[in-house]
Amino acid sequence: MIKYVSRIFINNLLDQVDIVKLIINKIKLKKKGKNFFGICPFHIEKNPSFVVNAEKKLYHCFGCGVHGNIIDFIMNYENLSFLKSVKLLSDIFNIPIHNDKELCFSEKKNKNDIYYQLMFNLSFxxxxxxxxxxxxxxxxxxxxxxxxxxxxxxxxxxFSPLYWANKIFRNKKNIEILHKKLKVLKLNKNNHNYYDIFYDRIIFPIRNIHGFVVGFGGRTLNNKEPKYLNSSENNIFYKSNELYGLFEIKKENNIIKKIVVVEGYIDVISLFQFNIKYAVAILGTAITNSHIQKLFNLTNKIIYCFDGDKAGIQAQWNSLKKSLPFLIKGKQVCFMILPKGEDPDSLIRKEGRNLFEKRINNTLSFSKFFFKILLLKNLFSSCEEKTNFVYKALSFIKLIPDNFFR
Structure with missing residues (x-):
């Protein structure tokens, strides 16, 4: 990845790129006079207020105020750094970054590149x-x-077969990386062979928001425990940061009005197959602040939809508590309570897409779910019990940053 580029090259890049050609591949634009108008990809709106000017090579949204040049657009739309955005544009428009003093740049191999390449090869x-x-x-x-x-x-x-490592990866350095850095392989001390921790499992590659494979999930085909196994945290994979399906959501939707959060890979894949392409799964852990922030960067509405059992309800309550500090103006969380014994995968196969989407559109609001659970957890036979309920409710409510809602 490039380390830095000169102002001369940046100006040259901005002069040569076609801002309309690039943006029209991301969102629908309609020409009106000298400008092109479309629905803004950075906030939710019904009427187009996003304008692109080909002559000035700039964009501006009259709704949310975002504006800038093509580099700014790529940085915000693709969630990339400045230098990565420049590199992407240079590749798209075939404008080479020359290695000379005039353009003043240097190239340094990103230490994670080899990790991403090995994980891609393994996924393949x-x-x-x-x-x-x-x-x-x-x-x-x-x-x-x-x-x-x-x-x-x-x-x-x-699918992962058994004892493939020594046959497929003959490069000892790569095997060491998969073993020590990426933690996909383990060493059998008896015969000194490396084996895959996911062997004899169905494999679900986990991609980060940019589309790089950073980890795997594996489901057993027999009664071996655990039924689902996730990659250990490694140099490029942190469970508290990643959500399964987030990259696919960005790829499928220009505007993301809502995101449904489910528990497992199978749930996400089933919903996508039924054309509900706005679901993500947490990776065998509870929802984190990082997860919620990532989701609210893409949408204004999060719907928690966990399994229809006691554990699922408890997971939703825990998600509610985690979400409290993020409830600023325009942001909302809702809760989809499934029938007992059902999960998103089983229910959508029984009901079909239309009935399932009716459930999505009739979820419990934050406030209704909040008091529903608190009322179940508390008694009201005395003033003391009522007072205890009030204090408990207020201890949560005070964490909401939005003054009016609080």
Missing amino acids: FYRNYLFRSLGKKALKYLLNRGFNLYIINYFSIG
């Missing part, structure tokens, strides 16, 4: 193995669960 290997003889059982399982080949390929689902 898993994906291919699903369609080989050893992956026949795994593929049959997925098809029997109702997944079609398109959705299997879309999410790059794969």
Whole structure:
């Protein structure tokens, strides 16, 4: 990745790029006079207030106020750094960054590049193995669960056979990285062979918001525990930061009005197959501040939809408490209570998309869910118990930053 570029190159880049050509591939634009108008991708609106001027090579939104040049757009739309945005534009428009004194730049290999490359190669290997003889059982399982080949390929689902490491990765350095840095491989002390921690499992690649594979989830095909296994945290993967399906949501939607948060990979994939392409899953952990901030950077509405059991309700209550400090003007969280014993995957297959979306559109608001749970947890037979309820409610309410809502 480039370390720095000169102002001369930046000016040259801005002169040569076609801002309309790039943005029109991201959002729909309609020409009116000298300008192009469209729905702003940075806030929710019904009427187009986002304008692009080809002559000035600038964009501006009269609704939320965002404005800038093509580099600013790429930084905000793709969530990239300045230098990565410059590199992306230079690649798209085939404007090479010359290695000379005039343009003054240097190149330094990003230390994570090798990690991303190895994880991509491994994901590609898993994906291919699903369609080989050893992956026949795994593929049959997925098809029997109702997944079609398109959705299997879309999410790059794969399969891990046993003891592949020494055969596939002959480079000892790469094996060491997969073992010590990425923690995908373990060493069998008896025969000194490396083995995959996900062996004999269906593999779900986990991508970060930029589309890089940073980890994996694996589901067992037999009664082996745990049923689901996630990558250990490593140099590029932190569970508290990543959400399964977030990259796919950004890829599928210019404007994200709402995001449904579910518990598992299967739930996300099933919802996508039924054309509900705004679901993400937490990765075997509780929702975190980082998760909520990432979601609210993309949408104004989060819907928590966990399994229809006691654990699911408790997870939703915990999510409510985590969300309190983020409830500023325009941001809202809602709660979708599923029937007992159901999860999003099972329910949408029983009801279909239309009925499931009716549930999404009739979720419990924050306030209704908040008091519903608190009223279940407290008694009101005496003044003391009522007072205790008030103090408990206020201890949560005071964490809400929005003055009017609080």
